[in-house]
Amino acid sequence: NAGVTQTPKFQVLKTGQSMTLQCAQDMNHEYMSWYRQDPGMGLRLIHYSVGAGITDQGEVPNGYNVSRSTTEDFPLRLLSAAPSQTSVYFCASKYATVSTDTQYFGPGTRLTVL
Amino acid sequence: GDSVTQMEGPVTLSEEAFLTINCTYTATGYPSLFWYVQYPGEGLQLLLKATKADDKGSNKGFEATYRKETTSFHLEKGSVQVSDSAVYFCALNQAGTALIFGKGTTLSVSS
Numbered sequence: 601n602a603g604v605t606q607t608p609k610f611q612v613l614k615t616g617q618s619m620t621l622q623c624a625q626d627m628n629h630e631y632m633s634w635y636r637q638d639p640g641m642g643l644r645l646i647h648y649s650v651g652a653g654i655t656d657q658g659e660v661p662n663g664y665n666v667s668r669s670t671t672e673d674f675p676l677r678l679l680s681a682a683p684s685q686t687s688v689y690f691c692a693s694k695y696a697t698v699s700t701d702t703q704y705f706g707p708g709t710r711l712t713v714l
Numbered sequence: 715g716d717s718v719t720q721m722e723g724p725v726t727l728s729e730e731a732f733l734t735i736n737c738t739y740t741a742t743g744y745p746s747l748f749w750y751v752q753y754p755g756e757g758l759q760l761l762l763k764a765t766k767a768d769d770k771g772s773n774k775g776f777e778a779t780y781r782k783e784t785t786s787f788h789l790e791k792g793s794v795q796v797s798d799s800a801v802y803f804c805a806l807n808q809a810g811t812a813l814i815f816g817k818g819t820t821l822s823v824s825s
Binding site: 640641692698702 | 744745746748750756757758759760763765803807808809810811812813815816817818
């Protein structure tokens with residue numbers, strides 16, 4: 601199993617550009633989520649999905665879109681990048697929404713918006 | 715709402731010292747509790763977990779006990795190594811909701 605994979609690892613954008621961060625998992629997990637990590641802020645939830653075709657907003661959803669057309673993939677779209685979106689983005693997945701399940705994380709995408 | 719509070723870092727220790735990182739939580743139900751570790755330049759990985767009161771999670775010499783009476787899940791290790799240098803996150807999860815993280819504690823161990 602590759603686990604949770606993310607591409608790209610690094611990205612530099614100009615303000616106003618759009619892009620998609622890719623996330624895939626090969627563990628047949630129902631639940632997938634996106635976090636951003638900023639210094640002193642811990643991890644903050646952007647969006648999550650409890651299954652194909654179902655998505656919902658987390659703590660900091662503004663400026664981001666997601667879709668879940670397959671169980672495996674959960675891309676994160678930045679519609680019009682802003683410097684405030686400079687961050688490290690982590691995708692995560694777990695089997696289901698039960699509280700005891702372990703959540704697995706991808707290696708992260710480091711995004712800089714100029 | 716539910717929340718997790720961790721001691722602020724950085725924590726700086728010499729090799730073989732005893733480690734404690736405090737974590738307390740606020741939750742309305744009966745959450746599961748986790749410690750995740752993030753090594754430099756990597757994603758988070760599960761270190762240990764406990765799913766009910768009085769459970770002890772352990773892994774790689776680290777331990778934490780789920781204390782419902784004090785709403786705590788403190789991380790301990792008897793003798794740290796340089797390779798333990800990382801950021802440690804305490805987290806809780808309730809059924810049907812997303813994982814909630816503390817802000818993380820940076821541990822630096824010197825030889």
